[in-house]
Amino acid sequence: MSGEALRDLAGLLAALARGPAQASPPTATLPPAASVPVGVSGRHVHLSQADLEALFGPGARLTPLRELSQPGQFAAEERVTLVGPKGVIQHVRVLGPVRARTQVEVLRGDTYRLGIKPCVRLSGHIDGTPGVTLVGPAGAVTLTEGVIVAARHLHLSPEEAVGLGLRDGQVVSLLCEGERPGRLDGVVVRASGRGALDCHIDTEEANAFGLVNGSRLRLVV
């Protein structure tokens, strides 16, 4: 049997195996309805209560400015300055509420400006990451670790995960079909009771694909 005939037969058998409902998709793409909204994160800081007070004074509380897509999370009015061995970045937004550990999320380009190593990590995974100095109106804090470039992730509730056939920790891809088309691989699914459907990417990732807050990407599993 020739190679061409084998290919034809293989294609036919593969289509039969998939069944009529899935006969056409070229990849394992979910139905068109399975798209997710994008939330674009700029550089920002999460503070512990102790570091908040060191930077903004004893007894300091964060002042909510606007709500974020994840329930309970907010952008605060407070801003800090980041000082690295090579450079400085001013007016970096603090997000609330306060956390157990201070964490600084910067863009990859920021790490070059600051003069620190870029470490791509999921939020909360800061062991062994670089530090930086934070300066506020009442004082400064020098972190020995805590600066990450955020890894792409997809927030959702457990119910939304079931609806999309996804599980917590799964790695998926997202397809972008706009002016700067492409595919984001390595997107980590984070299903939690406080989650709401939103794919978090940073400003550089958004700009590379021509995306803005609320843009939609197609899920590819």
Added chain:
Amino acid sequence: MSGEALRDLAGLLAALARGPAQASPPTATLPPAASVPVGVSGRHVHLSQADLEALFGPGARLTPLRELSQPGQFAAEERVTLVGPKGVIQHVRVLGPVRARTQVEVLRGDTYRLGIKPCVRLSGHIDGTPGVTLVGPAGAVTLTEGVIVAARHLHLSPEEAVGLGLRDGQVVSLLCEGERPGRLDGVVVRASGRGALDCHIDTEEANAFGLVNGSRLRLVV
């Protein structure tokens, strides 16, 4: 025959049809050797001789600072300031040699800072793009058009194009398998006698994929 058995048979037949040399690739990926080096472009300006003289004085010539990947192209010592309706960007590098028309290539994020519309275009295709004001030590030039966000493209010589089975104007994809994996689609092939193999992306695209000058991407056609 069960669906699973059909799938197994289909997979086996497909592998037989492809032959041993191509038994594993999941997509139409070229052999591993078909990778291309990345050249990362920051924001920069190409000037006409008239605009060079308006900004740097009568009779001004560009002073080469270092050669670029494309033969004859160079980064110049000269730098200008971009002034848009919303903001200013200083110290923007001029590239040489001079061109027939002035063209400003910025990052998508820069267009927000400047307050102009982001227009993704190939170099030289500036009709209908926004303008900006350029300021140099000897004067200013206000462009009515000429500001683009550069579209991803792959430079090569006609001989390299033949070697890779590509043709001028073809649109290809590039696969990134590093820390921030993904695929860049819509990469335009630009084969020319003065071309040398190099995939030009901008700083935001590079950072989104964790790429630096000289990183290699796999061609997917």
